[in-house]
Amino acid sequence: MPESLRQIASGETAIVTAVTATGEVGRRLRDMGLSPGTEVKILGRAPLKDPVSIRLRNYTLTLRNNEADFIMVKKVEGIE
Amino acid sequence: MSTAVKWKLEEPPSTTIALAGNPNSGKTTLFNALTGARQHVGNYPGITVERKEGIINLKGTRVKLIDLPGTYSLSAYSQEELVARNFLVNEKPDIVVDIVDATMLERHLYLAIQFFELGIPMVLALNMMDDAKRQGLIINTEKLSQLLNCPVVETVARSGQGKRELIETAIQHAKQDRNNQTPLEISYGAELDLVLDTMTEIIQQHQFMTDRYPARWIALKYLEDDAEIIRYGKLNGKVSEKLEAIVKNTKDHCLRTLKVSPEAIIADYRYGLINSILKQNIIIQEKSRQERIDVTTKLDAVLVNRFVGPILMIAILYGMFQITFSVGEIPMGWLENLFSWIAATATRLIPEGLLQSLVVSGIIDGVGGVMGFVPLITIMFLMISFLEDSGYMARVAYMLDRVLRIFGLHGYSAMPFIISGGIAGGCAVPGVMATRTLRSPKEKLATLLTAPFMPCGAKLPVFMLLVAAFFTEYKAQMMFSITLFAWIMALLVAKLVRSTVIKGKSTPFIMELPPYRLPTLQGIFIHTWERTWQYIKKAGTVILAVSILLWAAMTFPGLPEQQQNQFEKERQIALNTTTAATERQQMVNEINNREGQTALRHSIAGRIGTSLEPVSGLAGFDWRTNIALVGGFAAKEVIVSTFGTAYSLGDVDPEAADTLSARIASDPSWNKFTALAMIVFVLLYAPCVVTVIAMAKESSWSWAIFATVFNTVLGFGMAVAIYQIGTNLFM
Numbered sequence: 001m002p003e004s005l006r007q008i009a010s011g012e013t014a015i016v017t018a019v020t021a022t023g024e025v026g027r028r029l030r031d032m033g034l035s036p037g038t039e040v041k042i043l044g045r046a047p048l049k050d051p052v053s054i055r056l057r058n059y060t061l062t063l064r065n066n067e068a069d070f071i072m073v074k075k076v077e078g079i080e
Numbered sequence: 081m082s083t084a085v086k087w088k089l090e091e092p093p094s095t096t097i098a099l100a101g102n103p104n105s106g107k108t109t110l111f112n113a114l115t116g117a118r119q120h121v122g123n124y125p126g127i128t129v130e131r132k133e134g135i136i137n138l139k140g141t142r143v144k145l146i147d148l149p150g151t152y153s154l155s156a157y158s159q160e161e162l163v164a165r166n167f168l169v170n171e172k173p174d175i176v177v178d179i180v181d182a183t184m185l186e187r188h189l190y191l192a193i194q195f196f197e198l199g200i201p202m203v204l205a206l207n208m209m210d211d212a213k214r215q216g217l218i219i220n221t222e223k224l225s226q227l228l229n230c231p232v233v234e235t236v237a238r239s240g241q242g243k244r245e246l247i248e249t250a251i252q253h254a255k256q257d258r259n260n261q262t263p264l265e266i267s268y269g270a271e272l273d274l275v276l277d278t279m280t281e282i283i284q285q286h287q288f289m290t291d292r293y294p295a296r297w298i299a300l301k302y303l304e305d306d307a308e309i310i311r312y313g314k315l316n317g318k319v320s321e322k323l324e325a326i327v328k329n330t331k332d333h334c335l336r337t338l339k340v341s342p343e344a345i346i347a348d349y350r351y352g353l354i355n356s357i358l359k360q361n362i363i364i365q366e367k368s369r370q371e372r373i374d375v376t377t378k379l380d381a382v383l384v385n386r387f388v389g390p391i392l393m394i395a396i397l398y399g400m401f402q403i404t405f406s407v408g409e410i411p412m413g414w415l416e417n418l419f420s421w422i423a424a425t426a427t428r429l430i431p432e433g434l435l436q437s438l439v440v441s442g443i444i445d446g447v448g449g450v451m452g453f454v455p456l457i458t459i460m461f462l463m464i465s466f467l468e469d470s471g472y473m474a475r476v477a478y479m480l481d482r483v484l485r486i487f488g489l490h491g492y493s494a495m496p497f498i499i500s501g502g503i504a505g506g507c508a509v510p511g512v513m514a515t516r517t518l519r520s521p522k523e524k525l526a527t528l529l530t531a532p533f534m535p536c537g538a539k540l541p542v543f544m545l546l547v548a549a550f551f552t553e554y555k556a557q558m559m560f561s562i563t564l565f566a567w568i569m570a571l572l573v574a575k576l577v578r579s580t581v582i583k584g585k586s587t588p589f590i591m592e593l594p595p596y597r598l599p600t601l602q603g604i605f606i607h608t609w610e611r612t613w614q615y616i617k618k619a620g621t622v623i624l625a626v627s628i629l630l631w632a633a634m635t636f637p638g639l640p641e642q643q644q645n646q647f648e649k650e651r652q653i654a655l656n657t658t659t660a661a662t663e664r665q666q667m668v669n670e671i672n673n674r675e676g677q678t679a680l681r682h683s684i685a686g687r688i689g690t691s692l693e694p695v696s697g698l699a700g701f702d703w704r705t706n707i708a709l710v711g712g713f714a715a716k717e718v719i720v721s722t723f724g725t726a727y728s729l730g731d732v733d734p735e736a737a738d739t740l741s742a743r744i745a746s747d748p749s750w751n752k753f754t755a756l757a758m759i760v761f762v763l764l765y766a767p768c769v770v771t772v773i774a775m776a777k778e779s780s781w782s783w784a785i786f787a788t789v790f791n792t793v794l795g796f797g798m799a800v801a802i803y804q805i806g807t808n809l810f811m
Contacts, residue, residue, distance in 0.1 A: 018339075018340070019344065022341060022343075023305075024157060024588075025588050025590075026341070026343065026344065027153075027155050027157055027304075027343065028152075028157055028588065028590050029590060030343075030344065030347035031152045031153035031155060031157065031190065031347075032152060032187070032590060032592070033186070033187040033190070033351070035344075035347055035348050035351045036348060038351075043377065043380065044380075044381075044384065044385070044386065045386060046384070046386070046389075046478055046479050046481065046482055047386050047387075047389060047390050047479055047482070048482035048483065049386075049482075050481075050482045051478060051481055051482070051491070051589055053380070053384065053478065053593060055377070057184060057186045057187045058183055058184050058186070058187075059183075059184045059187060059592060059595075060376065060377070060380070060592065060593040060594075060595075061590070061591070061592055061593070062478045062589070062590075062591050062592075062593055063588070063589060063590045063591075064481070064588065064589045066588070067588050067589070067590055
């Protein structure tokens, strides 16, 4: 069942399956290291639940829910 | 002999080294460590992205260092990336030193790979080695160097460790490799490789832009849909069309069969390559996940916590506000004393007359009034630099993004606002310049149009003067309310322009939260000094000129002789009739004052001020206020000094703000509502000339003029409303 990053709760970990954004947004997301197979952990969300901050490749990235919608993920169960 | 001559005789630098790397990789820290204070800050020609250069001498070799803007990639997504890429291609540095954060090798190598593809000789600086050790990361530098086929040097930019070796390696490598560096050719899978080969052949056959770029790289950029390269290629006609057709076919094919664009495939293969390199035991993680103490994630759990984060943010900003004023007051007092001493000395040395008046009232008062604020500005910038360099500013952008978006702005708008005076005491000039981090021209425009509303360091003295005169018991609360009001107005006006003249969708927010790091003293001082120097320069140039001009406007034409004689006669009578010495002095002072006032009213400035009274009267501003406000167009600092001059062309020390505020408080033409109207007007009306110029540079002259007119009208409207409602309902 494909899910987008928006649906993942804080503290959960997921693996990126696809980045569906095209053009500039897609390019920037890939530049920042979001490529299929990358493990992503949701660290938390800003005061108004948007943007979201995630941990990947040993660094922290923030993006809005609108951008998170482009990132398809598969939840990883039972890690930690 | 002058140093200038010696400078000319020196040889031009033999090697040019460009420092490149991701933002927050410690690139600027390393640059500072290498060049010290011998650096030159400018802009890239035609663009407002900062360009830093420095020259260092190493065993008789002169090396030119260029600090390229920090970039994540060379994809020409942002202005910075384009600048970096164009620099590398057009100015061909002898070698690039790519600074990577050793703790984030995986992501940082993405840029390195692109340098290899562009065929630029490169040295990799493995920076933040101290952090890596703390995280228990052991990196096999030698093997990495082998696999990447480029020298790798371990560094700790903060302490300067490894910097010498880095430069020596770079110089050596530059000499060896100057002409035999071949671009790296990565395999992007059988299908894309085939397409790339076909395209490369066409490109080579027609020598299509091959004088600038490697052939396969051009093909790659066409596949990646690189707007800049394609735009450039189109100028060369037919070949571009051919390539575009191939790209279109390939793209359709990829989307049909693999459901991804060629761009995405290319990125995947690059990361694949990085992974395959790193997998060969390059990084060994000594500590387990639990053992590692990640300070940044720990701190962020509190600092950007959904509930605690915003409270702490307000506390931190308010704390900065408090420190700026309480600490800044001390050296400000010293400077004030210094300038009044200079003024007194000048008065003593220069015989009474026009020259004395020019030097004392015009130059020393005007420039001194502005210089007095240098300590405040310096402390403010020190703290802002600290917040920026420590990584907290990015958190502010993250937390405020959603709020700012409501008003058509962006998380990145937070910084320009804060620098402009969002926590009181900034300056709109660097604030406006800071808007360049905004990607979308519309959000940038909305930010730079509204940032000048913030209570900058030059407006503060006006507020302090009026608050001291009318709201002494609520000093801190008033100052805080003014700041709050500025934010509200900036947000509302941003919303207004974003839903009318500059409508448009919001741009994506994709931002790294860099690890928290204790900023280096050197970095903070250089940063602060650059900004403070800009302010001082302004005082020495624009404000000096304006002060002299205003002094002249307030002095000429002098009173006709007949009137002068009249005052002289009154003085004689006072001197002869009254017996008590103090009383006599008082009367003379009173006459002198009256004469000053009459003369001022008679001068050009006075006449202009008086002619504006019918309109300005609606907001309760009299002719003297008008002079000050007109002068404030040139620089807000001028307002208080003009007030000073306008209110006391008599004998009393015009420097002491307290005396001036007392004088204003006792003036019957002033009341609480006039003061409030004036505060609001000064907060909102036209930005100063220097800011307007900066705005024009960052956007266009028409927008700068728009802001000038719009802000003045808005400010005046609000001032009239406050004055009219206040005086009619509450008095």
